[in-house]
Amino acid sequence: MTQWRMVEGGVSAPKGFRAAGIAAGLKPSGASDLALIVSEGDAIAAGIFTQSQVRAACVDYCRQRLEAKSVARAILCNAGQANACTGSQGWVDTIASADLVAQALGIPADAVMVASTGVIGQCLNMAALRQGIPAVVAALSEAGSAAAAQAILTTDLVAKSGAVEAEIAHRPVRLGGIAKGSGMIHPNLATMLAFITCDASISPPLWQAMVQRAAELSFNQISIDGDTSTNDSLIALANGASRTPAITEAGPEADLLEGMLTAVCTHLAKAIARDGEGATCLIQITVQGTAHDEAARQIARTIAGSSLVKSAIFGRDPNWGRIAGAAGRAGVGFDQGDLRIQLGEFVLMDGGQPQPFDRSAASAYLKQAAAGAYLQDDTVDIIVSVGTGSGRGQAWGCDLSYDYIRINAEYTT
Amino acid sequence: MTQWRMVEGGVSAPKGFRAAGIAAGLKPSGASDLALIVSEGDAIAAGIFTQSQVRAACVDYCRQRLEAKSVARAILCNAGQANACTGSQGWVDTIASADLVAQALGIPADAVMVASTGVIGQCLNMAALRQGIPAVVAALSEAGSAAAAQAILTTDLVAKSGAVEAEIAHRPVRLGGIAKGSGMIHPNLATMLAFITCDASISPPLWQAMVQRAAELSFNQISIDGDTSTNDSLIALANGASRTPAITEAGPEADLLEGMLTAVCTHLAKAIARDGEGATCLIQITVQGTAHDEAARQIARTIAGSSLVKSAIFGRDPNWGRIAGAAGRAGVGFDQGDLRIQLGEFVLMDGGQPQPFDRSAASAYLKQAAAGAYLQDDTVDIIVSVGTGSGRGQAWGCDLSYDYIRINAEYTT
Structure with missing residues (x-):
């Protein structure tokens, strides 16, 4: 409360x-x-x-x-x-x-x-x-x-x-x-x-x-x-x-x-x-099921920092493979058979294997979630579960857009 | 030999x-x-x-x-x-x-x-x-x-x-x-x-x-x-x-x-x-002066992986600040007063402070070094010294271009 x-x-x-x-x-x-x-x-x-x-x-x-x-x-x-x-x-x-x-x-x-x-x-x-x-x-x-x-x-x-x-x-x-x-x-x-x-x-x-x-x-x-x-x-x-x-x-x-x-x-x-450079939306990653909270936060941070995940979200692409890849390399041990990935309401992966989902509806969710830039509802929600532990953590990032490159390449010291 | x-x-x-x-x-x-x-x-x-x-x-x-x-x-x-x-x-x-x-x-x-x-x-x-x-x-x-x-x-x-x-x-x-x-x-x-x-x-x-x-x-x-x-x-x-x-x-x-x-x-x-996605050149980072080789390799890896360094190189911008920033956050201790950064033949920073250099010549070096994509001479050389230790290491990366975003955002699973 x-x-x-x-x-x-x-x-x-x-x-x-x-x-x-x-x-x-x-x-x-x-x-x-x-x-x-x-x-x-x-x-x-x-x-x-x-x-x-x-x-x-x-x-x-x-x-x-x-x-x-x-x-x-x-x-x-x-x-x-x-x-x-x-x-x-x-x-x-x-x-x-x-x-x-x-x-x-x-x-x-x-x-x-x-x-x-x-x-x-x-x-x-x-x-x-x-x-x-x-x-x-x-x-x-x-x-x-x-x-x-x-x-x-x-x-x-x-x-x-x-x-x-x-x-x-x-x-x-x-x-x-x-x-x-x-x-x-x-x-x-x-x-x-x-x-x-x-x-x-x-x-x-x-x-x-x-x-x-x-x-x-x-x-x-x-x-x-x-x-x-x-x-x-x-x-x-x-x-x-x-x-x-x-x-x-x-x-x-x-x-x-x-x-x-x-x-x-x-x-x-x-x-x-x-407000990240070139960002069009906020990405919120929630990880659960680890042995302790810090492990969940570590996985969440790794996903939030993945250029591949960030550019997929910019492309409004429900790309579970990139999320799974980032989770897997976060340095936290888990059984890949326990991996579950949810994007908004869409279950993209469960039991470590891709699930059938309505790809165009999921892409529409991404478009919609990202539409209200700088408003409270411009959040893309990614929920990842890696086991049955009580550990839980969140991280936040933004998508990676053409503007990031434009801004950073064209800036001259 | x-x-x-x-x-x-x-x-x-x-x-x-x-x-x-x-x-x-x-x-x-x-x-x-x-x-x-x-x-x-x-x-x-x-x-x-x-x-x-x-x-x-x-x-x-x-x-x-x-x-x-x-x-x-x-x-x-x-x-x-x-x-x-x-x-x-x-x-x-x-x-x-x-x-x-x-x-x-x-x-x-x-x-x-x-x-x-x-x-x-x-x-x-x-x-x-x-x-x-x-x-x-x-x-x-x-x-x-x-x-x-x-x-x-x-x-x-x-x-x-x-x-x-x-x-x-x-x-x-x-x-x-x-x-x-x-x-x-x-x-x-x-x-x-x-x-x-x-x-x-x-x-x-x-x-x-x-x-x-x-x-x-x-x-x-x-x-x-x-x-x-x-x-x-x-x-x-x-x-x-x-x-x-x-x-x-x-x-x-x-x-x-x-x-x-x-x-x-x-x-x-x-x-x-x-051959990295969207890359226009190879970046070679050489780090020296650490206590042992692994520390030098760690700094080199961090610089090679920095999106800011990578996008600066794509913009042909001799941006010593981004290289110093990446070196500083690599998790290896050093005295910032010992930091020296060289780009090709140009000394951008010495004794932890920026040095005067010919900015247009340094930018020209970057353009030239990157020009021969996929040839042996398309290498941008960054040499970083952080002290007087005998540790030495190298890492390699590529620049971060619009094509990286295009390729990764427009690709759909």
Whole structure:
């Protein structure tokens, strides 16, 4: 039973958070490019960052900051320059950015988290930031989430935002988030960023563990083209402004909060997958019957990432062979005689063997499911069963279209 | 110093091998579709097969056969039906195929290896095989390798073959091979098959170990689109017909033979990558500076498999950011300050930071390197260094073009 409801307001839906997004001149286009999220009081901070060996300075900075202290007040995010592959200058500029925000807000410099997205190899435009940071601070408001969600985009087609509300000890608690996609439309600009705010009160280790688990079920289960970025960051702040009792151990309140967090992260992750480069639809893969959930997630991820499955869906082709092939090579053991593949309502394969099905009706389902791009019902559902275990997992991806090639081949650094 | 030379003749270049390929009516097109390779005497047999959980009956059959006995006389390979996802009937048909070959040749049934490639979910056309097997036996000849190489193809554009010769104890020793690609042009027909013959005398465990190592350096280092097949098989026969001294332990002779085997496997693997679906060029990635070779191979594989790198090369774009991104996420630790990326003669990145280079000249290099499709010089060279370790590895791939999408989206099962 879902115990929460969707609300408006994104990252400024929870109490005690303000946000802003402005055009600071970092993007050559003049579009909105500087976002700030601020908590009125200290917030418990958790973060997850790219596993890549090639990382932006801000990623190393945030990781070190969170290792030292799990409290923060603000998240600054710029678009335009990724500040990755920029050597020692990148590090200096990240620290200077945090200092500028701290001065403008009158908070300690180590209370500021920094994220960047944009062109790899380009240093931050510090002149623009020196002007922009006081301006973005001045623009902070409780209605500023939409502007912030817009300012963190690079080549995404749509802003991504969500928030939910529930009751803890009869008081409202809210959790919101904004994200930008690993759209890979211009891959040097491609980064997955997500910022979560929450007004519950929670202990740092519980919050970090929840954020980790929620990311595993959501952001880690989407695949655009298998490439990951130098700048991928998820930063989550919980400031306790709801004045609900502090959650310090496992129990119903922790479960509720984790459910809210996972719901918002999954909503944002699906929005990112749906906005993949050249995508015409969202593909949702549900795998069941494994020994444990992680095995099911692994199979689901492999199917979501298969170029063959993705191009078949673009061709509106109910191609069970490609789905079976991807499931088989996922690195999870199963008996091929147990393999069952369903596409929407159509059973394509059962007992490891192809089943008769109405091919034109299945193709029509694919056309119909994909027709409402960027609406909630543009989802192609693939359900795969590999045995009788209780493991279950989902992953999301998008189809692979001519536009992916056009966009990626014709883009020049 | 290379101690061997290329020779003609493919799998029938080594002494005591005959081969044939005929049109047996398995392919609807009427094209050549049944190949047979036969050794005049018992040959030491080694094999490597798909790791997928969804496997064709012939793969399980060969694996079981080789576990029981490391000697074989013949390899039968059909194209047209993959005999995968065909349940118990698939198993019955595989055994019947081996029996038919054994009867026609007057050899034991357990001396026959079987491989299939074609449409998943389709059983073997046994009526056609019953007619075709005596015919392909009748067609066997010492000049039959080219016909066999043609008959194992499905959607490959070119036949793939190679052979080398060297001296062991002043007598000529030869090793040859044919292969078909994981072309993924029609993915349900996509299988990587390679058959190796050799007239050296070698002990079974040495031969299996050599074949395993050679495959790791060659077939396991190519990437078309990351998908693997239900039917992938590498089978290698060494019949001793050269009458050279038996190789039973490590030493110069074993090293020479392994070098020959690796050279032929690498030649075939590169030919497969070059013939990838929609490919316009071969991409060769060389990685150095890791602690050990496997780490370098892993980085090279990741770059070769990156859709972003592949589409950049198709766009003739010297995009160092995508190469750095792929290297960074390969799962191998390195200091990003040590990263150096070279494209042909152009140094794109050094010390972890982008370098100035002549962008139009680098793009011209890409155009030129890719111009001679299917010739030896159509190779785009990417050289990546990640440190000062002695580890080194190579991988091969192809670019990602509009034709990949067209082929894969418009193909209908």
